[in-house]
Amino acid sequence: MSWPEFWIVVLRVLATFALLLLVTxxxxxxxxxxxxDMQSRLGPMRAGPWGIxxxxxxxxKLFFKEAVTPRRVEIGMYLLAPFLAVVPAFLIxxxxxxxxxxxxxxxxxxxxxxxxxxxxxxxxxxxxxxxxSVVLAGWSSGSKYPLLGGVxxxxxxxxxxxxxxLAMVAVVMFSATQGEGGTLSLSELVxxxxxxxxxxxxxxxxxxxxxxxxxxxxxxxxxxxxxxAIVAETNRAPFDLVEAEQEIVGFHTEYSGMRFAMFFLxxxxxxxSMSAIAATLFLGGWNGPTFEGSVPAIVSGILxxxxxxxxxxxxxxxxxxxxxxxxxxxxxxxxxLGWKRLIPGALAWLVLSTAVISFRQFGPPWSM
Amino acid sequence: xxxxxxxxxxxxxxxAGAVTVVLARNPIYSAVGLLGTLxxxxxxxxxxxxxxxxxxxxIVYAGxxxxxxxxxxxxxxxxxxxxxxxxxxxxxxxxxxVAGVIVLFAAGVALFGDFAWVPAAGDPVDQEMTNGTVQAIxxxxxxxxxxxxxxxxxxxxxxxxxxxxxxxxxxKRV
Numbered sequence: 001m002s003w004p005e006f007w008i009v010v011l012r013v014l015a016t017f018a019l020l021l022l023v024t025x026x027x028x029x030x031x032x033x034x035x036x037d038m039q040s041r042l043g044p045m046r047a048g049p050w051g052i053x054x055x056x057x058x059x060x061k062l063f064f065k066e067a068v069t070p071r072r073v074e075i076g077m078y079l080l081a082p083f084l085a086v087v088p089a090f091l092i093x094x095x096x097x098x099x100x101x102x103x104x105x106x107x108x109x110x111x112x113x114x115x116x117x118x119x120x121x122x123x124x125x126x127x128x129x130x131x132x133s134v135v136l137a138g139w140s141s142g143s144k145y146p147l148l149g150g151v152x153x154x155x156x157x158x159x160x161x162x163x164x165x166l167a168m169v170a171v172v173m174f175s176a177t178q179g180e181g182g183t184l185s186l187s188e189l190v191x192x193x194x195x196x197x198x199x200x201x202x203x204x205x206x207x208x209x210x211x212x213x214x215x216x217x218x219x220x221x222x223x224x225x226x227x228x229a230i231v232a233e234t235n236r237a238p239f240d241l242v243e244a245e246q247e248i249v250g251f252h253t254e255y256s257g258m259r260f261a262m263f264f265l266x267x268x269x270x271x272x273s274m275s276a277i278a279a280t281l282f283l284g285g286w287n288g289p290t291f292e293g294s295v296p297a298i299v300s301g302i303l304x305x306x307x308x309x310x311x312x313x314x315x316x317x318x319x320x321x322x323x324x325x326x327x328x329x330x331x332x333x334x335x336x337l338g339w340k341r342l343i344p345g346a347l348a349w350l351v352l353s354t355a356v357i358s359f360r361q362f363g364p365p366w367s368m
Numbered sequence: 369x370x371x372x373x374x375x376x377x378x379x380x381x382x383x384a385g386a387v388t389v390v391l392a393r394n395p396i397y398s399a400v401g402l403l404g405t406l407x408x409x410x411x412x413x414x415x416x417x418x419x420x421x422x423x424x425x426x427i428v429y430a431g432x433x434x435x436x437x438x439x440x441x442x443x444x445x446x447x448x449x450x451x452x453x454x455x456x457x458x459x460x461x462x463x464x465x466v467a468g469v470i471v472l473f474a475a476g477v478a479l480f481g482d483f484a485w486v487p488a489a490g491d492p493v494d495q496e497m498t499n500g501t502v503q504a505i506x507x508x509x510x511x512x513x514x515x516x517x518x519x520x521x522x523x524x525x526x527x528x529x530x531x532x533x534x535x536x537x538x539x540k541r542v
Contacts, residue, residue: 074394074396076397077396077397077400116419117419117420117502118419118420118423118502121420121423121424121427122423124423124427125423125426125427125430128426128427128430128431128434129407129426129430131430131434132403132430132434135434135437135438136396136400139396139437139441147441151438151441154434154437154438158431158434181503184502
C-alpha cells in the first residue's frame with residue numbers, strides 16, 4: 001500500500017465518522033421537532049434558529065454534569081459498558097457506502113469506511129456485540145431495576161436479530177439473481193440496484209420504465225420485516241421497553257452525565273446507521289438520477305450522496321412517526337410478535353422467495 | 369509491519385482475556401474475558417485475510433458467551449461470588465499438572481522440534497482469489513462437502529429439538 005492510498009483510507013474513515021456525528025446532532029433535533037409538530041407543540045425554539053443548536057447545548061450540559069457513581073456498582077464493568085455501546089454503533093456504519101465512488105488522478109475513492117466482502121455479516125457481528133453493553137450496564141449497576149432491564153433487553157435483541165438476519169438472507173438470495181453470483185458486499189448490493197425495472201423486464205417496459213430497480217419492490221415483505229426488526233433492535237418505540245422511562249425503567253437508570261450521554265449517542269447513531277442499511281439493502285443506496293452531462297460534474301458527483309441521505313432520512317422519519325403514533329407493547333406482546341409472527345413470517349417469505357428464484361432459474365421440479 | 373503490530377496487540381489481548389477467564393473470582397468477569405479472547409482471535413483471523421471466519425467467530429461466540437452471561441445471572445445470582453469449595457478432592461492439583469505437562473510438551477515441540485509455521489498474511493497470498501474467503505469457503509462447502517454440511521445442520525436441529533423435549537418432560541413431572 002503506497003502513502004497516498006494510506007491517506008485516502010484514513011480520510012475515508014474520518015469522513016464517515018464525521019458524517020455520523022453530524023447527522024446524529026441533526027437527528028436528535030429533528031426527532032424533537034417532528035414529535036413536537038405531530039403533537040401540536042413548538043419543540044426546542046431558543047438555541048439558534050428553530051432551536052437547531054439545542055442538541056449541542058444539551059451535549060455540553062451532559063458533558064459538564066457530574067457523573068454520579070452509585071455505591072454498589074461493579075466499577076470495571078460499569079465504566080466499560082458505555083464504551084461497548086458506542087464502539088459497535090460507529091463500526092456498523094463503516095461498511096455502508098454513502099456516495100458514488102469517484103477518482104482523483106489514478107486513485108479511486110469509495111465514499112465508505114471500508115468495502116468489506118463480508119459487509120452484511122460484519123453488520124450482524126457488530127449488532128450482536130452491541131447487546132453486551134446493555135446486559136453489562138444492567139448487571140454492573142448493582143440495582144434490581146437495571147438488572148431486569150438488561151435481561152429484558154437481551155431477550156428482545158436476540159429475538160429480533162433472528163428476524164433481521166432472515167430478512168437479510170432473502171435480499172441476498174434475490175440479489176444473487178441480479179448479477180454474477182451472490183454477494184455480501186454492500187457496495188456491490190448497491191450497484192445491482194442501478195437502473196429501472198423496465199430494463200430488466202422488457203415486456204412491461206412502458207409501465208416500469210420509471211420504477212427504479214430497488215429490491216424493495218420484489219422483496220416488500222422482507223422490507224417490512226426488516227424495518228420492524230430494526231426498530232426493535234435500536235430499542236425505539238413501540239419496542240422501547242428496554243428503557244421505558246415512564247414506568248418500568250431500564251438498564252441505564254444508574255448512569256448520569258457523560259456516561260449516560262454515550263448510551264444516548266449510541267442509540268441515535270444506531271437509528272441512523274440501521275436506516276442507512278435498510279436504504280442500502282432495499283432502496284438502492286446512493287442510486288438515483290445524477291443528470292450527468294447536463295449539470296456541472298461537481299453537482300452530479302454530490303447528487304448520489306444526497307439521494308442516499310434523502311432515502312435514509314425518509315426511514316429516520318418513519319422511525320419518529322412510528323414513535324409518535326404507536327403505544328408501547330407489553331413484554332409478552334413483544335415476544336409474541338417476535339417469535340410467533342416475525343420469525344415464522346420471515347422463514348415463510350424466505351422459502352417462497354427461494355422457490356420463485358429457483359423456479360425461474362431451473363424451471364419446474366419435474367422438468368429436471 | 370502492520371501485521372506484526374496487529375498480531376502483537378491482538379495476541380496480548382487474547383492472552384489477557386484467557387488469564388482473566390481462569391483468575392477472575394466473579395464469573396461475569398470470566399465471561400467477559402472469554403469474549404475478549406474470542407474477539408482478539410477474530411482480529412488475528414482478519415490479519416490472515418480470513419474475513420469470513422472472523423465474522424462467523426464473532427457472531428457465533430458473541431451469542432454463546434451471552435448465554436453464559438444469562439446462566440451466571442440466573443443460576444449463581446447477581447452479586448454472589450463463585451463457591452470455591454472443592455467437591456472433588458485434589459482436582460486442582462491433577463488438572464493443573466496435566467495442563468502443565470501439555471504446555472511443556474507444546475513448548476518443547478515449538479522450540480526444538482521441526483516445526484513449520486503457518487505462512488503469515490505478509491507472504492504472497494492471492495487476495496483476488498481468496499477475496500475475504502466467502503466464495504472460497506462456500507464453493508467446496510456446497511459442492512464437495514454438501515452431504516456433511518447438511519448432516520451437521522440435521523444434527524444441530526436434533527440437538528435443539530432434544531433440548532426442548534427434555535425441558536417439556538421435566539415440566540410435566542413437577
